[in-house]
Amino acid sequence: MRFSELHRNLKLRIGVGFFQRFFDIMLVPLMVIHFSRLYDAATAGLMTLVVAVATVGCNLVGGHLSDVYGRRKVLMAGEAGVFLSYIGLALVNSPLLHSGPATYVLYLCAACMAGVALPANEAMIVDVSTPESRTAVYTINYWVINVAFMLGSLVGGFFYEGYFLHLLTAAAIATGGIFLVTFLALSETAPSEAALNPRGVKPALQGYLAVARDRVFLRLVLAALLVWSVEVQISSYLAVRLGSDFPEQRLLSLGSWQVTVDGINVLGILRATNTLLVVVCGLWVGKLLGRLDERSRLVAGVVIFTAGYMAWALGDNAWLMIAAAVVVTLGELMNQPVNQTLVAALVPADSRTKYMAAYGLHVRLGYMVGSLSVILGAVVDSWVMALLYAAFGAAAIQLYRGLFRIQDARAAAEEPKAEAGA
16 A cells, blocks of 8 residues: 555644654653753653653543544644643743753643543544555554654754754644644544543543453453563663673674674664664565465564564674564564554444553553563573563464454454445
């Protein structure tokens, strides 16, 4: 599927999503550095933890509001809040006014309003795509996100010193433009039955309790959590292992010119290789893999992805680690879009954003698993961690196989209804 063939709303949301991710990736690490300089590292860590917890709560609130009031209204409210917050951030970091507490409060507001809008954005992508096109849509979206990640990291890294106010001003202008695009060009996509959803705090809590009782959905979240728990290892246990245990070695040698790398250098190379491969090859590989059966693609992707991480856990040769990065990237490109398609297929249309918000919790839980893996990795050998990754991957595959069977059963049950309606 070509980008030009997508629904208007899809093209707008993918385009807008690029700028949102670009500024998010550019600014979030810089805000942590900024707070650590204003206060200290421990205080900055606590401040960002509060932001993370608040964002989870706002995701859940946004999920309910989007099911009740529609996607467009929630997106507009969230994006307007982000825009106003960034205007404030630029003002309180200008020569006219400089306030650390105000910077934090406004940053918290920006993160919370973005959290409110996120489930509506994800649900809108599902609303206007078809089961047949979703894997292609998510492949394009995944590629766009990685381009934003690469460019945002570079811009933030090079322009923080001396240009922090300029970055905040650019973010304010961009988020204002995003709000205008949503206001002027985006149409409502929520299913008509969503308007019948009850309003208020009690119905919201009851709705999330219903989500928590959905055993099929819980299996889906658990499968995603297992895969994500492996993926976050590059930022947790593997980062520590490379920083402390990886031997310094020669990577390249051309005559008298040599390149020597240590574990920290290799960590940067692995991340850059992964992102660059997704950006350069993502769409081509996605098109090539589109010919495969989706369940085979997802299962094979998890196997390949897990094998790459096991190699990272055990490897001590830089070139073998780089080769494993290629393996990891291939596994990601195989399983990520299909997994998102499966999520879209298994959540009820009338409560879609509630489910999307709850599904997003696997990311936060995965970061907790990553933190625990650092503790575990301090007392066990690296081969134990590699076996743990294998166990996570195997368990995820079993869960996904069961979920595909459930999807098939639901599709078979819908066929007689469709024929009767015809």
